[in-house]
Amino acid sequence: MAAPAVNGNDKEIKFEKSPSGWSIIFRELMKDKLALFSLILFFAIVIYVFVYSMNIGPDQIDRIDLKNKYSPPNSIHWLGTDYGGRDVFNQLIVGARNSLTIAIAITLITSAIGITLGLIAGYFGGLVDNIIMRIIDFILTLPTLMIIIVFVTLVPKFNVLNFILIMSAFYWVGKARLIRSKTLAERELEYVAASKTLGTPNRKIMLFQVLPNLSSIIIVNMTLNLAGNIGIETGLSYLGFGLPEGTPSLGTLISYSRNPVVMEEKIWVWLPAALLILVMMLCINFVGQALKRAADARQRLG
Amino acid sequence: MLKFIVRRLLIMIPQLLLLSIIIFLLAKAMPGDALTGQMVANPNLDPETMEELREKLGLNDPWHEQYIRWIGNLLQGDFGISYVHNVKISDLLGNRMANTFLLGLLTLIFAYLIAIPLGIIAGRYPDSWMDKLIVGYNFVSYAIPLFVFALLMLFLFGYTLNWFPTGGSVDVQVERGTWDWYLSKLHHLILPSISAALLSTVGTIQYLRSEIIDTKLKDFVKTAKAKGTPERKVYTRHIFRNSLLPVAAFLGYDIVFILGGSIFIEQIFNYPGLGQLFVSSISQRDFSVVNILVMLFGFLSILGTLLSDIILSIVDPRIRID
Numbered sequence: 055m056a057a058p059a060v061n062g063n064d065k066e067i068k069f070e071k072s073p074s075g076w077s078i079i080f081r082e083l084m085k086d087k088l089a090l091f092s093l094i095l096f097f098a099i100v101i102y103v104f105v106y107s108m109n110i111g112p113d114q115i116d117r118i119d120l121k122n123k124y125s126p127p128n129s130i131h132w133l134g135t136d137y138g139g140r141d142v143f144n145q146l147i148v149g150a151r152n153s154l155t156i157a158i159a160i161t162l163i164t165s166a167i168g169i170t171l172g173l174i175a176g177y178f179g180g181l182v183d184n185i186i187m188r189i190i191d192f193i194l195t196l197p198t199l200m201i202i203i204v205f206v207t208l209v210p211k212f213n214v215l216n217f218i219l220i221m222s223a224f225y226w227v228g229k230a231r232l233i234r235s236k237t238l239a240e241r242e243l244e245y246v247a248a249s250k251t252l253g254t255p256n257r258k259i260m261l262f263q264v265l266p267n268l269s270s271i272i273i274v275n276m277t278l279n280l281a282g283n284i285g286i287e288t289g290l291s292y293l294g295f296g297l298p299e300g301t302p303s304l305g306t307l308i309s310y311s312r313n314p315v316v317m318e319e320k321i322w323v324w325l326p327a328a329l330l331i332l333v334m335m336l337c338i339n340f341v342g343q344a345l346k347r348a349a350d351a352r353q354r355l356g
Numbered sequence: 357m358l359k360f361i362v363r364r365l366l367i368m369i370p371q372l373l374l375l376s377i378i379i380f381l382l383a384k385a386m387p388g389d390a391l392t393g394q395m396v397a398n399p400n401l402d403p404e405t406m407e408e409l410r411e412k413l414g415l416n417d418p419w420h421e422q423y424i425r426w427i428g429n430l431l432q433g434d435f436g437i438s439y440v441h442n443v444k445i446s447d448l449l450g451n452r453m454a455n456t457f458l459l460g461l462l463t464l465i466f467a468y469l470i471a472i473p474l475g476i477i478a479g480r481y482p483d484s485w486m487d488k489l490i491v492g493y494n495f496v497s498y499a500i501p502l503f504v505f506a507l508l509m510l511f512l513f514g515y516t517l518n519w520f521p522t523g524g525s526v527d528v529q530v531e532r533g534t535w536d537w538y539l540s541k542l543h544h545l546i547l548p549s550i551s552a553a554l555l556s557t558v559g560t561i562q563y564l565r566s567e568i569i570d571t572k573l574k575d576f577v578k579t580a581k582a583k584g585t586p587e588r589k590v591y592t593r594h595i596f597r598n599s600l601l602p603v604a605a606f607l608g609y610d611i612v613f614i615l616g617g618s619i620f621i622e623q624i625f626n627y628p629g630l631g632q633l634f635v636s637s638i639s640q641r642d643f644s645v646v647n648i649l650v651m652l653f654g655f656l657s658i659l660g661t662l663l664s665d666i667i668l669s670i671v672d673p674r675i676r677i678d
Contacts, residue, residue, distance in 0.1 A: 195371060195661055197653035199616050200634060201382075204646060207638055208385055285501030292503050293623060293635060311507060314522065318515045325511075328504050339499035 082348035089344035092337035099334060100154060107151040110144050124320050134322040136310060146326055149302040150334075156218060156297070157283040163222040165276055168229030173260050175230070176237025183234070190227045198224045199286075203295045212298050221286065229275060236271055240264050270349035277342040281335045288331055304331050360669050368658055375654045376430075379647055380423045386643035430651070440642040448633065448645060449652075455525050456629035459552075459621070460614050462545050466553030467560070467610065472603070474557070475564025479599070480591060482569055490561065498558045502551075503620040509551040510624060520547040523626030548625040552617050560606055567599040601671050608664030612657045 083090045118140060127134045133142040175186040205220045206212060240246065241264070249259050290296035291305025307327035311317040316324065347354055429436065435445035478490040514522040520543065521527070527540040571577060572595060580590050622631035630649060637645040 192371060192374060195654070195658045196375065197616065197650060197657050199619060200650045200653055203634075203638060204382060204386075204650065207641075208382070281499065285504075289501055289503045289620060293619070294639070308504070308507065311511075314515075317511060321511075324507075328507060331504050332500060335499045335501065336496065339495065343495070 078354070079345060079348045082344050082354060086340075086344045086347075089340045092340035096334065096337035096341065099150070099330075099337075103147055103150045103154065107147050110148055124316075124323075127322050133326055134320070136307075136323050137313075137316075142307070142323055142326070145302050145307055146304070146330065149304045149307055149327065150330060152214075152297060152301055153284055153288055153291075153304045153331075154334075156214065156287050156303075157280055159218050160221050160225065160283045160287070161276055161280045163218065164226040164229055164279065165272065167222070167226040169233050169265070169272065171226070172230040172233025173237055173265065176234040177241055177256065177260050177264065179238070179241075186230070187234070190231055193224060193227045194231075196224070199290075202290065203293070206290070206295045214297060214301055217297060221283070225279075225283070225286075229279070232271070232275060233268060236268050237264060240267055270345075274342060274346045274349050277338060277345055281338040281342065284331065284334060284338075357670070361666055364662060364665055368662060371658055372655065375658075376427055376651060377423065379651050379654070380426060381419070382650075383643060383647045384419060386641075386646075435648050436644050438637075438642055438645050440637075440640050440645075445645055445648050449630070449648070452629050452633050455627065456618055456622070456631065458541075459545060459549055459618065459627065459629060460611065462549035463552040463556065463614050464607075464610060466550055467556045467614075470553060471557035471560035472564065472600070475561040475603075476568065476596060478561065478565040479568025482565070487565075490565075494558055494561050497555050500555065502555050502617050503624060505555055506548070506551040506621055506624045509547060513547055514625075520544075525628050544627070548621050548627055552614060552621050556610060556613055556617070559609070560603055563606070564599060564603060567602065568595055571595045571599050602668070605664050605668035605671055607667065608660040608662065611660040611663070615653055615656055615660070 083093065119135070122135050123137060125135045133146060136142055136145070171186055175183040202220055202224060206217065209216050209220070245263065246259060249263060254263075287296055288303060288305035288308070291303040292309045293305075294309060296305050297303045304327045308324045308331075311324035426436075433446070435449070437443065438445055438448055441448065474490045474493070478487045481487055510522060513519045525541065525544050526537060527544075530537045530540050577590060577594055580594050581587075585593070618629060619631035619634060621627070622629045623635050626632070630652070634646065634649045634653075637643075637649065
């Protein structure tokens with residue numbers, strides 16, 4: 055494997071007073087109107103979804119009303135109803151909340167594992183690095199999606215927590231590899247050597263000196279991962295191997311389209327969910343790209 | 357060179373072994389064994405005969421002995437039987453393997469047909485409106501999840517416009533082997549493969565674009581320009597030739613990506629291939645088939661990565677690990 059080139063992160067503006075991380079990000083967002091708009095739109099969606107879903111009780115989603123099967127959008131049911139006469143809009147909001155929560159949880163867990171192992175492997179090198187890298191190489195070659203599906207069907211008493219843990223067990227490897235390669239480069243810099251000479255314990259150097267220098271890369275990576283995780287979770291739910299019964303996801307709503315009649319004539323059931331996923335993914339990615347540029351001095355617009 | 361390939365092949369062996377052990381242990385954790393199918397077909401079988409049969413088939417042996425037997429059979433091409441359908445797994449795989457292979461091949465062809473011209477245009481005229489459009493497309497295709505995109509494509513071109521069939525791999529009424537049969541097959545393949553191809557171009561386009569922009573600044577290009585080589589020739593003879601070669605190395609990774617995506621694509625387009633077999637087998641709890649499929653996909657993924665590593669080491673000797 056080729057070692058990725060060290061990016062220009064350590065070469066940030068040296069001669070003038072260097073601006074703080076947040077002001078760089080802020081400046082970048084102000085320059086990139088699309089990213090700014092995406093950020094605002096995404097937060098608007100998130101806040102709306104979380105606030106609105108607090109008012110939706112489980113009975114409001116599950117209430118079956120067979121007289122109102124597949125009713126098209128109207129003033130009571132904003133997005134119509136599904137095969138059981140259940141309100142699609144409520145399902146959409148709760149599904150979006152579940153999908154977002156799970157994607158955030160997976161992103162946080164995989165980041166914690168990936169950063170820890172990546173730092174350890176990159177900082178210490180040698181045998182530890184070798185062992186961790188072999189494990190990563192192995193997991194990378196697995197048909198991950200299939201194995202996750204097998205686990206999902208095998209786990210007894212399958213619930214949301216299990217699902218998050220199963221996904222996390224496989225998706226930390228990419229991050230660990232990224233952090234490792236950056237740590238490898240960082241380790242060679244003078245400040246680490248100086249700290250070592252002063253007798254600073256390794257743990258402190260890793261946590262308080264190397265890690266802050268990697269923070270911009272980590273933030274960018276987490277943002278893009280969040281989008282990826284939403285995609286994987288909704289995809290698995292679409293196939294029927296995602297969230298357990300009774301926990302709607304955006305993927306669950308889309309999976310109703312497997313019935314050709316729904317696909318063709320009852321588009322209000324599945325299309326809003328598909329479009330919501332598209333909008334959220336694009337928003338997160340636009341913001342992620344802006345952050346990426348902010349993290350790399352050579353690419354900045356502002 | 358040879359040393360690198362041999363080394364890389366040797367690394368593959370423990371990877372495959374580990375994969376097979378994990379899959380085998382997973383299989384042991386799955387409910388049902390080789391006799392489940394017979395039990396359903398023949399509910400009057402008394403427990404004693406069952407026990408005898410188990411003993412005979414070696415289902416009571418310790419797991420490592422069973423594992424060695426399983427892997428031995430696998431190597432000889434005996435995949436075992438499907439617990440649910442009670443037929444040989446190899447019979448179940450046959451046709452579907454060909455279907456998935458065909459779909460994958462067509463996806464690869466479309467992906468390269470789209471990616472290479474776009475990458476070249478973006479690299480040759482950076483910051484032009486065409487480049488901005490291509491970079492925009494690249495960005496969107498990176499952000500959209502495959503299953504949502506495939507679904508929207510199916511809805512638009514399959515259901516709304518009726519340009520393409522919405523499922524299957526071939527029309528039933530067409531006679532096998534005739535010209536119409538091949539045409540119908542192609543007709544069924546186009547929409548799924550284009551949907552998958554449109555989303556698998558990101559890496560290639562991005563790589564080609566930045567590679568061409570970088571190569572333009574190299575000394576040999578300046579020399580070529582200085583001696584008066586026409587602009588067109590500088591590009592075709594000097595720049596593209598150097599930048600296109602490494603793209604070949606993405607082949608293996610692309611295969612891995614397309615294989616992973618085939619689960620979604622085949623499910624959405626109702627295309628009878630291995631991915632669809634996987635989903636239906638797991639829904640029917642037909643775990644012997646699931647095992648073989650995971651093993652097969654794992655093997656192909658490892659092979660794909662290997663292929664890319666080898667091509668890359670031929671194209672770019674710097675990364676060889678000696």
